[in-house]
Amino acid sequence: MAESSVCTTDDILVCSICLETFDTPKYLPCLHTFCEGCLSTYIASGFEKGQKSNMSCPISRQTVVVPEENVSPQDWAAQLPLNFLISGLMETQKVQRSNKLCMMCERLGTETMSKASYLCVECSDTLCDTCTKYHNSVKFQTKHEVKTIGAFSSEDLTANALKK
Numbered sequence: 001m002a003e004s005s006v007c008t009t010d011d012i013l014v015c016s017i018c019l020e021t022f023d024t025p026k027y028l029p030c031l032h033t034f035c036e037g038c039l040s041t042y043i044a045s046g047f048e049k050g051q052k053s054n055m056s057c058p059i060s061r062q063t064v065v066v067p068e069e070n071v072s073p074q075d076w077a078a079q080l081p082l083n084f085l086i087s088g089l090m091e092t093q094k095v096q097r098s099n100k101l102c103m104m105c106e107r108l109g110t111e112t113m114s115k116a117s118y119l120c121v122e123c124s125d126t127l128c129d130t131c132t133k134y135h136n137s138v139k140f141q142t143k144h145e146v147k148t149i150g151a152f153s154s155e156d157l158t159a160n161a162l163k164k
Helices: 036-048 073-079 082-099 103-108 129-137 156-164
Strands: 023-025 033-035 054-056 064-065 118-120 147-148
Touching: 023 036, 033 036, 036 054, 036 073, 054 082, 064 082, 103 129, 129 147
Parallel strands: none
Antiparallel strands: 023 033, 054 064, 118 147
């Protein structure tokens, strides 16, 4: 029997290079999308092989020409257009998750997953009481603004996330 291949929103939001949810999704002229950081690393590996004037899309192999001479891999990746469709889907998914479980518990695969009570404005992660304490104790996250989920409306969550 043939298996049907169903593509979910979660599948669309995964970078083909790192196999993680997109972080700053940028698209190439062929319309394939990757994380900005992944593209920067991919471009840098091409530079090391002497390919400084162009690169090939990791999926379609379509040639992408460097926008200007002597540009660094980081700057080249940063200059690529942001995929607003993917960004919007990611933000919608985050808003929908606000009624679900703690995202940190999900990532850690804990046996008893807790309902999320808080949202980190910077990370857009939903957090339970315990994970909020851990989140706030991490040195680089101590200045993150963490609010109760009830303090936001869906419109607030989406608008705040799209500002980034």
